[in-house]
Amino acid sequence: MLKTVNILNKRARFDYEILETYTAGIVLTGTEIKSIRLGKAQITESFCEFNDQGELFAINTSIEEYTHGNQFNHFARSERKLLLNKRELRSLQKSVQAKGLTIIPLKLFTNDKGFAKLEIGLCKGKKTYDKRESLKEQDTKRDLDRIKKEFRS
Numbered sequence: 001m002l003k004t005v006n007i008l009n010k011r012a013r014f015d016y017e018i019l020e021t022y023t024a025g026i027v028l029t030g031t032e033i034k035s036i037r038l039g040k041a042q043i044t045e046s047f048c049e050f051n052d053q054g055e056l057f058a059i060n061t062s063i064e065e066y067t068h069g070n071q072f073n074h075f076a077r078s079e080r081k082l083l084l085n086k087r088e089l090r091s092l093q094k095s096v097q098a099k100g101l102t103i104i105p106l107k108l109f110t111n112d113k114g115f116a117k118l119e120i121g122l123c124k125g126k127k128t129y130d131k132r133e134s135l136k137e138q139d140t141k142r143d144l145d146r147i148k149k150e151f152r153s
Contacts, residue, residue: 004109004110004111004112005036005037005039005108005109005110006107006108006109007036007039007041007042007043007107007108007109008106008107009043009044009046009104009105009106009107010044011044012104012105012106012121012123013106014126014131014134015125015126015131016102016104016121016123016124016125016126017123017124017125017126017130018106018121018122018123019101019121019122019123019124020121020122021106021119021120021121021122022084022088022092022119022120022121022122023117023118023119023120024056024082024083024084024117024118024119024120025082025083025084025115025116025117025118026058026080026081026082026083026116026117026118027080027081027082027083028080028116030066030069030073031065031066031069031073032063032066032116033114033116034066034068034069035063035064035065035066036063036108036110036116037110037114038066040063040064040066041061041062041063041064041108042061042062042063043058043061043062043105043107043108043118045060045062046058046059046060046061046062046104046105047059047060047102047103047104047105048082048102048103048104048105048120049103050092050093050096054089054090054093055081055089056081056082056084056089056092056103057079057080057081057082058079058080058081058082058105058118058120059079060077061077061080061105061108062077082118082120092122095122096122101122101123101124102122102123102124102125103120103121103122103123104120104121104123105118105119105120105121106119106120106121107119
């Protein structure tokens with residue numbers, strides 16, 4: 001059985017309010033899938049953009065070079081095309097252009113067939129007071145969990 005890989009963008013949930021999520025395939029070249037399966041990828045600084053033809057690309061996604069690769073190894077930082085349905089692409093492009101929203105990668109994972117998938121989110125940026133509120137909610141939830149744990153024992 002294949003080991004599943006989950007690479008999360010923890011910063012995205014703190015900085016953005018996620019409105020919708022989509023699962024997209026990634027066009028990979030060379031030894032990129034081997035590096036992903038080893039967990040040598042990073043999506044914290046990445047974002048998604050549309051090009052002139054209406055195709056969606058993940059930019060600033062870092063997949064380290066495969067250590068056992070040869071001269072045909074891939075580049076660590078390059079634009080990677082994302083695969084979605086035309087209907088999904090059109091709706092994403094309309095919402096990005098009209099409402100000023102952004103598309104942020106949330107999670108990079110491998111499915112049960114071994115293909116690399118990228119979970120992207122249609123996001124709206126949070127203000128600083130929103131971030132403080134989310135920190136307060138996390139603190140109160142943590143405190144309640146501690147109290148519940150003490151009460152059970």
